[in-house]
Amino acid sequence: MIDIKSLPREQLKSTVTAAGFPAFRAAQIANWLDRGVTDFDRMTNLPADLREWLKTECCVPTVTIERRLESQKDETVKYLFRLADGETVESVLMHYHHGWSQCLSTQVGCRMGCTFCATGMGGLVRNLSAAEMMAQIEAAQADRGVRVSSIVLMGMGEPLDNYDNVLRFLRMLSEPDGVHIGMRHVSLSTCGLVDRIYRLMEENLQLTLSVSLHAPNDEIRSRTMPVNRRWGVEELLKACRDYADKTGRRISFEYAMIDGVNDTDACAEELAKKLRGMLCHVNLIPVNEVEGKTQKRSRAERITAFSDILTARGITVTVRRTLGADIDASCGQLRRAADREKNETERGNP
Ligand code: SAH
Ligand code: SF4
Secondary structure, eight states: OOEEESSSSSHHHHHHHHHTOOHHHHHHHHHHHHTTTGGGOTTTTHHHHHHHHHHHEEOOOOOOEEEEEEEEEEEESSEEETTTTTTEEEEEEETTEEEEEEEEOOEEEEEETTTTTTGGGGGGGEEEEEEHHHHHHHHHHHHTTEEEEEEEEEEOOOOGGGHHHHHHHHHHTTTTTTOOOOOOEEEESSOOOHHHHHHHHHHHHHOEEEEEEEOOHHHHHHHGGGGTSSOOHHHHHHHHHHEEEEHHOOOEEEEETTTTOOOSSSHHHEEEEEEEEOOOOEEEEEEOOOOOOOOOBBOOHHHHHHHHHHHHTTOOOEEEEOTTTTGGGOOTHHHHHHHHHHHHHHHOOO
């Protein structure tokens, strides 16, 4: 089956014409798809033979809500979505003063193997298609009756490891008849695939690039993030500088504070030195403790001291507001918990 919604517009047109239908039909189909219609029978301006062809040859991937966790403290909702093939991914809907923001998954699992991350524990299962990324937004909007106005690609998976599908998705976001979210309201988070950062730079998109730095030097970063053995801190920071220079966009550095690993004053001094003069911002996040891993989050005083050093050295820094703290379970944990319960149930009821 052709995942018709994920096809770039030119390809949609060539697919439709190759099947013997006129090219203008592609634009009509695209319009229905942009508006979130997934049932070919509802595409009422298409002739019956075209609808028949769509039903036999094509599909529009959707997601269903497998689980929903609602925060009792704020309006955050965490979803576990089930995909057509039975795999599951997580997504979080958050309410800010400027509107609803959604954190999306780009892969089932991840192959980057960061030691602190629950998603990486099972390796990569598969990439999501562009339509499956869009389906997460459409499902959350329908569930809550809200309009999502900003997106962060910070759920499960490494977006730049699924480059083509993510780029296709980003282009879908801007379609005027679709969710119509501008690039200035999109953040993409990467663990630091330097070759892809350069490729993204050439796309000239006005999105915010978030870089998961989490350490000021190779010694610490290579211990927690295997990707650092391929591209070290210097190389990564050079790519970030080039990216900021070329696009004029501020880089947002994510820094998860792990007790006794990357949270000393010396780490803060070293970080400040390396970021000096760069158009950037540092986001300090108390690391989420993950079952089966030994990491502990840094204490609040440590985070403040770290933050003060960066500020004193002229680096802009925020300590991330933790929305939905009561349902937190950092990304990857809900899926793992669901899998575990399922296995236990299956073992219990052979
Ligand atoms: N793969 C991309 C995006 C998904 S991970 C990336 O790594 O950037 C989203 C963010 O969550 C990253 O900054 C990642 O480092 C962070 N993260 C992963 N596990 C975490 C944990 N246990 N506690 C806090 N942040 C975590
Ligand atoms: Fe993958 Fe990001 Fe998790 Fe690292 S932190 S394993 S890159 S999802």
